[in-house]
Amino acid sequence: MRAFTTHRGVVAPLDRANVDTDQIIPKQFLKSIRKTGFGDNLFDAWRYLDEGVIGKTPNERLINREFVLNAPEYQGATVLLARDNFGCGSSREHAVWALLEYGFRCVIAPSFADIFATNSVNNGLLLVTLPDAAVDELFGAAARGALTVEVDLAAGRIVTAKDGAFGFETDSETRRRLLRGLDDIGLTLDCVEAIRDFERAHRARQPWIFTAPETT
Amino acid sequence: MSGRTLYDKIWDAHHVTDRSDGMSLLYVDRHLLHEVTSPQAFEGLRLAGRRPWRVDANLATPDHNVPTVMSERQAGVAGIADEVARIQVETLDANCRDFGIREFGINDVRQGIVHVIGPEQGATLPGMTIVCGDSHTSTHGAFAALAQGIGTSEVEHVLATQCLAQRRSRNLRVAVAGALPVGVHAKDVILAVIGAIGTAGATGHVIEFCGAAIEGLSMEGRMTVCNMSVEAGGRAGLVAVDDTTLEYLDGRPFAPRGAAWDDAVAWWRTLRSDVDAAFDRTVEIDAAGLEPQVTWGTSPELVGGIGDVVPSPSDMDDPVRAEVAARALEYMDLAPGTPLAGIPLDKVFIGSCTNARIEDLRAAAEVARRGRVRVAEALVVPGSGLVKRQAEDEGLHEIFLEAGFEWRAPGCSMCLAMNADRLLPGERCASTSNRNFEGRQGHGGRTHLVSPATAAASAIAGHLADPREAMG
Ligand code: SF4
Numbered sequence: 276m277r278a279f280t281t282h283r284g285v286v287a288p289l290d291r292a293n294v295d296t297d298q299i300i301p302k303q304f305l306k307s308i309r310k311t312g313f314g315d316n317l318f319d320a321w322r323y324l325d326e327g328v329i330g331k332t333p334n335e336r337l338i339n340r341e342f343v344l345n346a347p348e349y350q351g352a353t354v355l356l357a358r359d360n361f362g363c364g365s366s367r368e369h370a371v372w373a374l375l376e377y378g379f380r381c382v383i384a385p386s387f388a389d390i391f392a393t394n395s396v397n398n399g400l401l402l403v404t405l406p407d408a409a410v411d412e413l414f415g416a417a418a419r420g421a422l423t424v425e426v427d428l429a430a431g432r433i434v435t436a437k438d439g440a441f442g443f444e445t446d447s448e449t450r451r452r453l454l455r456g457l458d459d460i461g462l463t464l465d466c467v468e469a470i471r472d473f474e475r476a477h478r479a480r481q482p483w484i485f486t487a488p489e490t491t
Numbered sequence: 492m493s494g495r496t497l498y499d500k501i502w503d504a505h506h507v508t509d510r511s512d513g514m515s516l517l518y519v520d521r522h523l524l525h526e527v528t529s530p531q532a533f534e535g536l537r538l539a540g541r542r543p544w545r546v547d548a549n550l551a552t553p554d555h556n557v558p559t560v561m562s563e564r565q566a567g568v569a570g571i572a573d574e575v576a577r578i579q580v581e582t583l584d585a586n587c588r589d590f591g592i593r594e595f596g597i598n599d600v601r602q603g604i605v606h607v608i609g610p611e612q613g614a615t616l617p618g619m620t621i622v623c624g625d626s627h628t629s630t631h632g633a634f635a636a637l638a639q640g641i642g643t644s645e646v647e648h649v650l651a652t653q654c655l656a657q658r659r660s661r662n663l664r665v666a667v668a669g670a671l672p673v674g675v676h677a678k679d680v681i682l683a684v685i686g687a688i689g690t691a692g693a694t695g696h697v698i699e700f701c702g703a704a705i706e707g708l709s710m711e712g713r714m715t716v717c718n719m720s721v722e723a724g725g726r727a728g729l730v731a732v733d734d735t736t737l738e739y740l741d742g743r744p745f746a747p748r749g750a751a752w753d754d755a756v757a758w759w760r761t762l763r764s765d766v767d768a769a770f771d772r773t774v775e776i777d778a779a780g781l782e783p784q785v786t787w788g789t790s791p792e793l794v795g796g797i798g799d800v801v802p803s804p805s806d807m808d809d810p811v812r813a814e815v816a817a818r819a820l821e822y823m824d825l826a827p828g829t830p831l832a833g834i835p836l837d838k839v840f841i842g843s844c845t846n847a848r849i850e851d852l853r854a855a856a857e858v859a860r861r862g863r864v865r866v867a868e869a870l871v872v873p874g875s876g877l878v879k880r881q882a883e884d885e886g887l888h889e890i891f892l893e894a895g896f897e898w899r900a901p902g903c904s905m906c907l908a909m910n911a912d913r914l915l916p917g918e919r920c921a922s923t924s925n926r927n928f929e930g931r932q933g934h935g936g937r938t939h940l941v942s943p944a945t946a947a948a949s950a951i952a953g954h955l956a957d958p959r960e961a962m963g
Contacts, residue, residue, distance in 0.1 A: 291818070293691075305909065308534070309534075326935075360690060365626050365907075394642035460539070463648065464651070465511060466508050469508040470654060488745060
């Protein structure tokens, strides 16, 4: 997993609440059996005016000039700013893969959906939860001109170029994993003996969980 | 010390240890797999040279991508016209074969939507921890199982370690008092709950549903309620074990038998919150006052009674809410003040893991027998091969066909429109599924979420309609 320590980048303000994973990456792109190839279809139905189909490149598409990510000042943006409940809806991890492949390293919002948050940590995408007032302030600053921020995970701080600063909290487990880019499965397999012991006792208590009908 | 909630009890019974980074490891009893969220997980397993920890914990079936038109379906996997979709289903078959995982293949009578077949097979049992790379895994909570949707990295993690790394959630109690009025169903209850608490209302929580109205529901109805817990932001939904639960499970293929059944029942009977259990929050709703519900926006929380009108964003105090509503009405092409009953429809979809079980089909057929379809297309897609067979044994398919509905093969179908079943831009649909997001049922399509009875009433009216009137 890719580590996250500090990051400096331009903020793209996506002023919407309840941005769901169907919007982040529409279902027609979920047929892939790979983890890559989703960046061009991030926010597909908002970014383009024509319907997205697998295999079409951005050059063959009708660009929606009114969508924020298509504005010249946000080209190369790596920090996404949004409203409440970002990432709600389906569990598709493809949403996180698409955000990362597009170039985002960090999303700032007042709240995030649970499964999306777990998927983000598992791929090294930092989610920063800020209070509504701070998010409002950042939207205001981004509307006045391209806003660059520096995100420092260890310090739990976001600093804007104009010397504004916002503190944010991340739970200690997530912070540790992101800072060091720790592999989730590796961490769990450090506990392999504990899992074996548990499984043995669990099987003795509830044997019916471990029996399946004959294979047909 | 206060007592424990149902969630606390299942958590405690599966807590293995805490990892060095502080995350808790929960042992996973059952892992359900489908074609969309598993290929990258199997690939990761292979690249790392790992094998599944406990093969018999896993059960797989293709559902999201499978065609539902009988003629296309008859040829099996090879008959899937969409090549990319076919490769995905073939990949699931190959992965299950390579790793020895039990799979109900595309034309096995036991195939179906993963959240329909788990309970149907008795693979979902009380007190279990269940995961699946699909957010609607919450469905299985109807059996007092801690059932959670997970991402693909977690699918790989569970395959490799039989554990889920988590932090404990908070406890939310949703008490639904009273009895459901005639014509009001489980779907209306959960839509009303989401309307009351919002789509982020249960974020960070596991919801336990209780109260007389929940106790009065069949297992099918409880599954519908728990299914949409995730639409309220909850990681899981739960309902305590009672006689209804046990009657449903007795004799199912994966359920224990004989002495093992008795032992299991003794433990299952304890699967309810202690009377003095502490919940972080409680929400109370009175079922007696509920009407059939219908969504008018692009999020399940934007919902009202069938007798209501489309609300006006300008009446909303919170500017973010007003903005969300205004954007939704623009997408839905609806004007404030329009009565919901009467909004004309192009299509009707009866199906999905929310409402494609036998009881849902019976409720829809009961209404459908009273008229003829007056929308361009009305699909009935049973949740599994076994549901389809039972419905056919009961003659329900004839009622649907007679009324002008299409009778399809099981799968997710127009719930997310990964296959050919979809809305065209601008088309409006009454749907028994769970998400009305922009484009969910097809690019530019407009979705109104409703119960099966309301969907059937709307199909024969040609517009959103009150099922109580159709039943006259
Ligand atoms: S029916 Fe719909 S919500 Fe349910 S699993 Fe299939 S796609 Fe997901």
